[in-house]
Amino acid sequence: MKRTVLTLSLLAGLAITACQKELDQAPPTGQEQQSSSDLRSDRLPSNLPTAGAIPGELYVRVHRSAKEGLRAFDAGSSTAMQALPSLFSSTLQRLGASSMEPLFPIDPRYEGRMRRAGLDLWYVVRFDEKQDLKAAMQSLMSVPEIDYTEPVLQLAYPQGKPVGVDLPPASRHDATLPFNDPQLADQWHYNNTGTGDHRVAGADIGLFKAWETQAGKSNVIVAIIDGGIDTDHPDLVDNLYVNEAEKNGKPGVDDDNNGVVDDVHGANFISTYNGGKGHPKLYPDDVSHGTHVAGTVAARNNNGIGVSGIAGGNGSTGSGARLMSCQIFGVERENGNSQRALVYAANNGAVIAQNSWGFRYGSGITEIPESLKEAIDYFIKYAGCDDKGNQLSTSPMKGGVVIFAAGNDGQDYRSFPGAYPPVIAVSSMGPGWKAAPYTNRGDWVDIMAPGGDERYSKGGVLSTLSKKITKTQEYGYMQGTSMACPHVSGIAALLVSEFGKQGFTNKDCEIRLLGSLKEKDIDAENPSYRGRLGRGYIDASMLFASNSGIKPKTITDVKVENISFTTADVSWTGVEAQGGKPLEYRFYLSETPLTEANYEKVKDALYARINGLGYAKGAKVAVPLAALKDNTKYHIGVVAVDRWEQKSLPTFAEFTTRKNNPPVLKLEAEGKLRVSSVQKPTFTVAISDPDGHKFSVNVGGETRGVSYEEVKDGKMKFTLRAVAEPGKYEIKLTATDILGAKSELTVPFEVYTYVAPTFNSSQQPAQIVGLSQQLPIEIPALFSTSTEGVPLTYKATSSDASVASVSISNQGKLIIQGLKTGTSTVTVEVNDGFSPAIRTTIPVRVVTNVSDVLYAAYPIPAKTTMNLAVNPRAGQVTVEIYSLLGAKAYENKHNVSGDGTIRLSVGKLAPGAYTLKVKSAQGTTTKSFVKN
Structure with a gap:
């Protein structure tokens, strides 16, 4: 195989000249050429994990606008790193880069479509293996010309060794079998009679009946992307793909101008890997994995030796599908380039890509590598086509079908590449209807096929082995989804052999392939994995079932019950379809109203695919709904679909979930x-x-x-x-x-900052209390600071409890009770529990009538001074003193303040009896007194 590698010399070299050969510069469809100033600014490296990836290697995709400056890399000419844009060159030097080569070398015959698909934008960069891959990816993403980077993931190698069997004599052939291959009777996976350890009659692919119609044609090429096929195996050699130009050409020459040298039966894609280390020729891998897979697809039938292949022909000249070996792993745990293998297969006539490989479990891969995705997409779109994308006259199908094993981790997770939606993913069963314990599971799995279960005697899949590896045996048993996958690829080869012609497309093939199922409910047989093993068991005999064109009956009784806030139960009665039961029911759910015109177009409306094989006509089909939104109107649609993808008329209904009130x-x-x-x-x-x-x-x-x-x-x-x-x-x-x-x-x-309470004054204004009356006083009103929020305790005492008693109400009020006329002093104490207690005093006078102007005059008889106890609310009073004869002896105005006490000087009055009058706006009080 020719290897196109550009060595990056750190020494000065030849610059890229302007006289390079003009190549097809067409950008991918819908993408215009851009200048370097138009390069994207939102670029991010891959999210793929770097742990366990190949050290010192990365895949990079350059921007279309930068492609022209890298033409020399495509041609493989030598140039200096300095000829690259400066940042590009300096980044590569900083990484210790040793080479940069196209990930997808251009096949001159299909240069136009390869460039339109953007495959020419991908490169492999090799650099110092000591460099951290994540850091290297970030460094490369700083280069404006680079659009994307991703690590080179290691493949998961086949586990376990084949169980070899000795070649039986040709005379063992059972004349009742379709072909004379002596080990065909042991290939239970083709025709399970129920005889043997844990075998169940019918748990097979129904191959014998299918062979009555078709056994494989030579114009159907299946690419075995796997370990290398033993091209000398006697049961495979007649069904190998043969590149006649290379077979009859000169050794070491690319005779057919496809960019690969001496690719007689396919190509070894390890040879351009790891900097060119590896084996340039095809050779069997260290467990005969590729050889075993190839034998299941198309070992030669009716040749009197060994085993039979699903599409191995009927023994007549030219019958049997052709096996193209695209080697991606071999011995010593070598890693090959699956991306190149897929593109090579598409460019060299294969229309079915058989892939029994994947990535290492536990590596944290949650998406398909972008480079692999583009290679798969290229195979699906362009296999069987010319450079313009039109079907080749020699090809039985327009476009390709890519089939992957689900993986052998025994896990329920998205296992890539099988979980990539455009491919067909295959799970595995043993010699009964049960899922093999090792098979991966998930809603991404499409179909189940026999993969074997070596817990039982001869429970594996019997196929070809390489004597170059086993030394003695050329046939043996292996188990795995790797063995289930080629059953589907072989059946696909039968299908294309029968229906392939001009106008037959990969979509036609996929519909019929995935509709070729046994009348057996896979979910009922594997209830723990309901909806996780694929739509059913593949049945080759159903490939050729006649389509009468009659659509399934329309569903008439959709019911919605047990509607809650986020759940509801939907059910209907199973209907009839061609062959008895629909292949599946498709259930649509949307907040957008669904109609016959839009139900398949509304985004994310398809809620569930229900395996119709599990429901007879008249049986109840139930779909529990969960994770709905409350108080929301939902629209539902249901159709029945048969194996030819014919649909019943849709049936619609609607319901509204209960409103959920917040706490x-x-x-x-x-x-x-x-x-x-x-x-x-x-x-x-x-x-x-x-x-x-x-x-x-x-x-x-x-x-x-x-x-x-x-x-x-x-x-x-x-x-x-x-x-x-x-x-x-x-x-x-x-x-x-x-x-x-x-x-x-x-x-x-x-x-707030707490301040201890204080009274406005150590002595409060005097209070007048009527005899036998109560006077309430708001204690907080006496404070000079606020104590809101702090509980206070109060205590009050009276200096003369016979004149006035005191108490504290529940509301914190001071209550003064007048008991007899006179005066007393009330002491109030307040405690906040934190600070020292504070005290204040209140003079109290108990009077007969609090509305009087003058409450008392004393002492009587008076000598020099007489005190008048005046109502404090009087404001201003006039005081007059008269003798008994009515002569005015004293008159003056006094302002009342404080406790209302007025001191009169009476020392100049002559001894005798007098009349005292105190006048105010509220009235006049008269009182008699004696002067000594």
Whole structure:
């Protein structure tokens, strides 16, 4: 094989000249040429894991606008690294790059389509193996001309050794069998009679009946992308693909001008790998994996030796499909280039790509490598076509079919490449209807075929082995999805042999292939893996079933029951289709109204594919719906589909889910929430859900100093501490039920600096209390500082309890009770529990009538001074003194203040009896007194 590698010399070399041969410069469809200033700015390297990838190698894709400057790389001419754009060159030097070559060498015959598909943009860059791959990818992505980078993943090598069998004598042939191959009777996977360890009659691919119609034609080429086929095997040699130009040409010369030298039976894609190390010729891998796979697809039939192949012909000259060996692994754990193998197969006549390989389990691969995706897409689109994409006159099919083994990890996960949607992924069963324990599973699996189970005697798949590997035996048993996959590829070869012609497409092939199933419910046989093993068991005999063109009956009774917030149960009655049962029911669900015109076009409307083989006519087909949105109107559609992809008329219905009410939050707190260093106030929030759903509570906002308990008995208790600096804050509570409905509550609180309470004065204004009356006084009104939020205790005493008694009400009021006329002093004590207690006094006078202007005059008899106890509310009074004869002895105006006491000087009055009058706006009080 010719190897196109550009060595990157660090020494000065020849510059790329402007006189290079003009090649097809057409960009991919819909993509225009761009200048370097138009390069994308949103480029990202691959998300593929680098752990376990090939060290010192990366695949890179350059931008179309940068391609012209890399033409010399395509041609393989020598140039200096300095001829590259400066950043490109310096980055490669920094990585210690040794070479850069096209990932997909151009096949001159198909140069136009390869460039249109963008395959010419891919390169393999090799560099110092000590470089960290992730760092190298990031460095290369800094180069404007590079559009994408990804690691080179290692293949998962076949596990286990084949169980060889001795070649039986030709006389063993059973004349009742279709062909005279002596080991055909042991190939239970073709025709299972139920005789043998754990074998169940009918658990096979129905091949004998299929052979009555078709056994394979030589114009159908199957690419065995695998270990190399033993091209000297006597049971394979007559059915090998032969490149006549190379077979009859000169050794070491690319006689057919396809870019590959001496590719007589295919090509070895290890030879251009690892910097050119490897084997240039095809050779069998170290467990005969490729040889075994090839034998299942198309070992020569009716030749009197060994085994039979599914599409191995009938023994007549020219019958049997052709096997193209595209070697991607061999001995010593070599890694080949599957991407190149797929493109080579498409360019050299193969229309079926058989792939019993994958990547290593546990490597964290969650997507298909972009380079492999483009190679698969190229095979599917261009296999069997000319450079313009038209079907070749010599090809039985337009476009290709790519078939992959699901993998042997025994896991339920997306195993790539099989999980890539455009390929057909094959799971495996043993000699009964049960899934083999090793088979991978998932909703991406398309179909099941026999792969064997070596827990049972002769329970594996019997096929060809290479004596170059086994030394003695050329036939043996192996197990795996690797063995199941070629059953599907062989059946595909039968299908194309029978129906292939001008106008027959890969879509036609895929529909019929995936519709060729046994009347056996795969889900009923494997209930633990329902919907995870493929649509059913492949049956070669059903390939040639006649299509009458009658569509399945229309479903008439779609019911929607048990509608809740997020779930509902949909059911209908199974209908009849050609052959008895529909192949599947397709169930559509959307918030967009569905009609006959749009139901297949509405994005993501296809909700489920139900295996119709499990439901007889009249049986109830049920689809439980989950993860719906509440209070939402849904539209549903159901169609029955037969094996020819013919659909019944769709049946539609609609329903609305119940409305989900959010949780209810209610603050239980009295007054404002204030917190200081001397207090820890608490409050509760009552939480409930109107629909009885479980819920969670998130506490946000200001949470410094906020502690809380889990919800108990529908309530959540909070405690506040003064941790945040003084100011006003909010606690934000969000309650979310299990269906996502939310409600919020904002709880304001204040952090303040606490100041101990003080009274306005050590002595309060005098208070007048009527005899037998009560006087309430608001104690907080006596404070000079606010103590809101701090509980206070009060105590009060009266200096003369016979004049006035005191008490404290439940509301914190001071109650003074007048008992007899006179005066007393009430002492009030307040304690906050933190600071020393504070005290104040209140003079109290108990009077007969609090509305009088003058309450008392004393002492009587008076000598020099007489005190008048005046109503403090009088404001201003006029005081007059008259003798008994009516002569005015004194008159003056006095302002009343304080406790209302007025001191009169009466020393100049002559001894005797007098009349005292005190006048105010409220009235006049007259009183007699004696002057000594």
